[in-house]
Amino acid sequence: MKTRFSSYDIICGIAELQRLIGLRVNQIYDIDNKTYLFRLHGGGSSEKVTLLIESGTRFHTTSFEWPKNMAPSGFCMKFRKHLKNKRLEHINQLGADRIVDFQFGSGEAAYHVFLELYDRGNVILTDYEKTILYILRPHTEGESIRFAVREKYPVDRAKIGNCELRESEMREIIENSNEGDSLKRILMPILDCGPAVIEHVLIEHGLENHLIRGSVDQEKGQVESSKKQSTKKNRKSSEINPSDIQFFDLAADLPQLMLAIKSAYDIMAIGRNGSSKGFIIQVKEEKLTNAENTEHFYRNIEFHPYLFSQYKKLPFKEYETFMEAVDEFFSSQESQKIDIKTLQQEREALKKLSNVKKDHTKRLEELNRVQDDDKKKAELITSNQCLVDKAILAIQSAIASQLSWPDIQELVKEAQANGDIVASSIKQLKLEINHISLLLSDPYKNENENDNADSVIVDIDLALSAWANARRYYDLKRSAALKEKKTIDASQKALKSAERKTQQTLKEVRTISNIAKARKIFWFEKFFWFISSENYLVIGGRDAQQNELIVKRYMRPKDIYVHADIQGASSVIIRNTTGEEIPPKTLLEAGTMAISYSVAWDAKVVTNSYWVYSHQVSKTAPTGEYLGTGSFMIRGKKNFLPSCHLIMGLSLLFKLEDSFLQRHAGERKIRTTEDIINGDKIEQPEISSTDLNEINEACESINEYGKNSFPNTEVKIEHDTGRITVKTDLLDETNKTDAVDQQSLDIINDEDTVIIQPAPSRKKNQSTKKRREDKERSEKANIEMVYVGSPETDKSSSKVKRGQKGKLKKIKLKYRDQDDEERKIRMMILNSSGKDKPIANNERQEEKPTSLTKITTVEASENILTKNQVEIEDIDDSPITVDTDLLDSLTGVPFDDDELLFAIPVVAPYQALQQYKFKVKLTPGTGKRGKASKLALSIFSKDKTCNNRERDLMKSIKEESLARNIPGKVKISAPQLQKLRK
Numbered sequence: 011m012k013t014r015f016s017s018y019d020i021i022c023g024i025a026e027l028q029r030l031i032g033l034r035v036n037q038i039y040d041i042d043n044k045t046y047l048f049r050l051h052g053g054g055s056s057e058k059v060t061l062l063i064e065s066g067t068r069f070h071t072t073s074f075e076w077p078k079n080m081a082p083s084g085f086c087m088k089f090r091k092h093l094k095n096k097r098l099e100h101i102n103q104l105g106a107d108r109i110v111d112f113q114f115g116s117g118e119a120a121y122h123v124f125l126e127l128y129d130r131g132n133v134i135l136t137d138y139e140k141t142i143l144y145i146l147r148p149h150t151e152g153e154s155i156r157f158a159v160r161e162k163y164p165v166d167r168a169k170i171g172n173c174e175l176r177e178s179e180m181r182e183i184i185e186n187s188n189e190g191d192s193l194k195r196i197l198m199p200i201l202d203c204g205p206a207v208i209e210h211v212l213i214e215h216g217l218e219n220h221l222i223r224g225s226v227d228q229e230k231g232q233v234e235s236s237k238k239q240s241t242k243k244n245r246k247s248s249e250i251n252p253s254d255i256q257f258f259d260l261a262a263d264l265p266q267l268m269l270a271i272k273s274a275y276d277i278m279a280i281g282r283n284g285s286s287k288g289f290i291i292q293v294k295e296e297k298l299t300n301a302e303n304t305e306h307f308y309r310n311i312e313f314h315p316y317l318f319s320q321y322k323k324l325p326f327k328e329y330e331t332f333m334e335a336v337d338e339f340f341s342s343q344e345s346q347k348i349d350i351k352t353l354q355q356e357r358e359a360l361k362k363l364s365n366v367k368k369d370h371t372k373r374l375e376e377l378n379r380v381q382d383d384d385k386k387k388a389e390l391i392t393s394n395q396c397l398v399d400k401a402i403l404a405i406q407s408a409i410a411s412q413l414s415w416p417d418i419q420e421l422v423k424e425a426q427a428n429g430d431i432v433a434s435s436i437k438q439l440k441l442e443i444n445h446i447s448l449l450l451s452d453p454y455k456n457e458n459e460n461d462n463a464d465s466v467i468v469d470i471d472l473a474l475s476a477w478a479n480a481r482r483y484y485d486l487k488r489s490a491a492l493k494e495k496k497t498i499d500a501s502q503k504a505l506k507s508a509e510r511k512t513q514q515t516l517k518e519v520r521t522i523s524n525i526a527k528a529r530k531i532f533w534f535e536k537f538f539w540f541i542s543s544e545n546y547l548v549i550g551g552r553d554a555q556q557n558e559l560i561v562k563r564y565m566r567p568k569d570i571y572v573h574a575d576i577q578g579a580s581s582v583i584i585r586n587t588t589g590e591e592i593p594p595k596t597l598l599e600a601g602t603m604a605i606s607y608s609v610a611w612d613a614k615v616v617t618n619s620y621w622v623y624s625h626q627v628s629k630t631a632p633t634g635e636y637l638g639t640g641s642f643m644i645r646g647k648k649n650f651l652p653s654c655h656l657i658m659g660l661s662l663l664f665k666l667e668d669s670f671l672q673r674h675a676g677e678r679k680i681r682t683t684e685d686i687i688n689g690d691k692i693e694q695p696e697i698s699s700t701d702l703n704e705i706n707e708a709c710e711s712i713n714e715y716g717k718n719s720f721p722n723t724e725v726k727i728e729h730d731t732g733r734i735t736v737k738t739d740l741l742d743e744t745n746k747t748d749a750v751d752q753q754s755l756d757i758i759n760d761e762d763t764v765i766i767q768p769a770p771s772r773k774k775n776q777s778t779k780k781r782r783e784d785k786e787r788s789e790k791a792n793i794e795m796v797y798v799g800s801p802e803t804d805k806s807s808s809k810v811k812r813g814q815k816g817k818l819k820k821i822k823l824k825y826r827d828q829d830d831e832e833r834k835i836r837m838m839i840l841n842s843s844g845k846d847k848p849i850a851n852n853e854r855q856e857e858k859p860t861s862l863t864k865i866t867t868v869e870a871s872e873n874i875l876t877k878n879q880v881e882i883e884d885i886d887d888s889p890i891t892v893d894t895d896l897l898d899s900l901t902g903v904p905f906d907d908d909e910l911l912f913a914i915p916v917v918a919p920y921q922a923l924q925q926y927k928f929k930v931k932l933t934p935g936t937g938k939r940g941k942a943s944k945l946a947l948s949i950f951s952k953d954k955t956c957n958n959r960e961r962d963l964m965k966s967i968k969e970e971s972l973a974r975n976i977p978g979k980v981k982i983s984a985p986q987l988q989k990l991r992k
Contacts, residue, residue, distance in 0.1 A: 012312045014067045015127050016204030022315035022332050025284035027101050035093045039078045040086040066131015070336040081555035088144040092121050105168035106202040136163050177268050191222045203278050210318035211270040220258045286315035288335025290327045313339040366508045370501040377494040381487050387468045388483035390450040398476035400432045415441050444472045540918030542596040545678035550580035554640025557581035571627045572600040574619035579608035587894045593680050602654040602919035611977045614934045620648040634818050659920035660946045661929040663900040667909035674901045902926035913963035917975035935981025942982045943973035949984050
């Protein structure tokens with residue numbers, strides 16, 4: 011199977027990619043440590059193209075969506091730093107080597123990316139002077155050439171392409187070649203066009219089987235070597251048949267060879283024109299569904315820009331361009347691997363069935379043979395009764411005479427020498443078991459027939475007569491016949507069982523194969539994630555890089571940020587798909603997730619988490635401080651959640667087919683007090699009639715007040731005792747403004763927090779000194795720095811980077827006399843990002859000076875978006891509608907007649923999994939994650955309510971994805987767990 015570009019592929023690929031000249035680099039991603047994606051755009055038609063390069067293997071444009079790394083690698087960041095927004099100026103091949111030079115930018119701003127497609131491959135980034143800035147694989151060649159940073163890339167070492175050969179030069183090369191070499195081996199270093207082109211032109215001119223003539227012994231050795239090679243597996247259609255081997259004749263074959271070389275140059279010229287098509291060569295694979303039916307599929311083995319003669323007899327697919335063919339070839343490799351693996355498993359299952367059938371047939375044949383032998387021996391004893399009786403009598407007499415066994419053996423030999431008929435029939439004495447072996451034949455056959463052919467050696471028991479010995483063999487024959495009958499009956503059952511198991515295995519293999527192909531990896535699966543009990547997607551970072559990525563790329567203006575003041579706690583985002591307030595239950599579940607993915611899990615410590623609005627999370631550090639990767643500033647009030655128990659759960663979500671979505675509408679919805687009273691199926695305390703009367707009385711008193719004077723009402727339901735407390739703060743006209751002002755003071759007056767000042771009230775009568783003291787106290791109490799990430803990140807984030815110490819010292823000296831108000835005014839004059847909110851709020855205040863409206867921070871963030879928030883919305887490629895549709899297509903409570911596409915394991919707070927069909931409880935313990943996940947899957951599959959389709963989907967789940975999101979060492983809990991373990 012072809013795995014990398016050849017020289018001719020590089021020629022055709024470079025010619026075809028000349029259309030990309032002039033496009034600019036929009037973004038660069040890395041798929042793995044060897045493969046990179048360049049997003050290019052520009053040109054007259056606003057063309058957008060993705061260029062893929064892989065070290066040592068390939069380069070081509072792609073239209074497929076490749077899975078990208080969660081966070082860009084160091085090499086990818088170097089690419090972005092130097093190549094972003096640069097124009098692609100040139101794509102060239104270095105000499106005749108398999109090295110491609112991509113030049114971005116021009117003049118002294120030019121950068122080169124050298125892609126090496128030979129040996130182990132390499133990717134090198136250099137500046138305009140070819141000085142290496144970054145290299146994927148540093149190494150040395152010999153003592154003089156070093157491939158390392160700050161070294162010159164040796165462009166001059168590239169091999170220069172040869173000119174067209176003349177006949178005299180070719181004659182000299184052949185004369186100096188080793189005897190027994192093939193023409194293909196001789197032409198490979200000369201033509202620099204790859205083995206496929208050379209093989210093609212040799213076939214076209216009838217020279218594919220020619221070897222350089224040697225001595226007689228060498229010719230024999232060459233023929234034998236060719237015979238050995240022809241027996242190898244996976245040989246191409248162009249393999250050499252030993253009988254077709256010929257030897258090159260300079261006089262007769264050299265002109266034909268020169269024509270073949272000219273054809274090779276012509277094919278290379280076609281490739282340089284950029285007009286090559288693409289071809290994928292395939293082989294037909296068969297798989298047996300049962301004894302009668304077979305299925306076929308085509309496996310890709312080669313990709314070429316030209317349909318060469320050696321592949322014309324094989325099936326192939328043709329594409330308009332070579333790049334399309336390469337893209338399809340490599341993009342379909344995963345699917346091909348699944349098909350090949352499925353085929354191997356099917357063959358193994360069918361092989362086991364075939365072995366069972368062969369063993370059954372072999373045992374029956376052996377039993378039939380034993381019956382025939384016993385029957386024949388019995389008939390021969392009956393036919394030679396007198397001879398058998400005399401032999402028995404002779405040996406018994408010798409034993410009765412008390413002769414030793416060696417003496418009896420000598421006596422038999424003497425009788426045989428004297429021509430005794432009875433003694434001649436004795437072939438062996440087995441006196442230790444009281445048997446003798448006689449050579450018996452049918453006495454009634456014609457004399458012309460060969461007696462030796464029908465003669466059989468028969469064991470005779472000396473304690474029995476001839477008739478008794480014959481009867482013994484007939485009994486053995488009947489016993490073998492009875493055993494044969496029992497074997498046939500048992501074998502039929504065994505064969506049916508084996509066939510049933512084989513068909514079940516084939517079905518499972520194909521089902522898992524189809525599931526694996528249909529399985530779509532969602533964007534949020536690279537993070538910690540779950541769907542809350544009220545249908546909100548909650549995601550959390552695995553490390554500092556993912557924490558940074560979640561906040562910068564995936565957090566939207568209406569989302570909620572959840573965190574905990576404990577080492578290693580994950581940054582958790584609640585994706586707000588409705589645009590309304592996030593319910594408390596979802597907030598509590600997200601808080602449980604944030605704490606569980608921290609050191610609290612292993613330490614078994616229960617602590618509190620908190621939530622803030624998205625606009626309160628900032629990457630802007632205070633003057634003189636530095637925020638590392640995964641660290642953020644939280645400005646404003648933190649809303650602390652109740653203590654969360656460390657109880658997580660492992661469950662399964664099933665992807666529904668589109669036509670079954672309506673049946674599961676509203677599975678995860680917000681449960682209101684009305685739903686609880688109406689008997690919604692949620693574990694809640696019963697509400698008595700007295701409690702309901704208290705609630706109704708409170709509601710009636712609330713209705714007496716207008717909209718602007720709506721009181722604070724709290725309905726508290728204690729889940730442990732079932733007690734309900736209704737608290738209503740009825741504010742009179744004189745206290746309305748005090749309540750509004752007090753709530754305004756709870757919101758921190760900070761540069762990143764929106765504050766709407768209330769209408770004139772008694773607060774204005776306070777002294778300036780008191781207001782200043784309140785402001786300073788609130789700032790000190792609420793502006794905090796939150797560090798998120800691994801312990802290593804926490805240590806390094808507080809340190810000042812090299813070169814910044816002096817700079818920060820100068821800044822502090824320059825602005826030492828500047829207070830906060832002056833700083834705000836200066837930043838507003840400079841039109842800094844994030845300062846539009848106070849201006850916009852003041853303008854709105856002037857428009858409605860008499861209205862008394864309390865605007866919370868979330869309402870202000872809905873109305874006024876900062877530049878940073880707009881940028882986040884632009885980056886985010888998952889609109890709200892997409893999130894909602896995606897979540898609705900996943901169910902934890904499948905019906906028996908639902909059409910399920912695949913299953914996704916999910917680890918979530920246990921309270922979010924209450925309604926799920928399959929679930930186990932996870933608490934901190936000593937068990938390993940992998941073992942716990944396997945046990946959980948076993949529990950799910952043995953559930954009485956689990957149907958066959960669900961079991962098939964469970965079998966297709968990979969072990970690594972099942973245990974990936976478990977927080978750490980766990981204890982697993984489930985009903986009847988001990989019984990299942992036994």
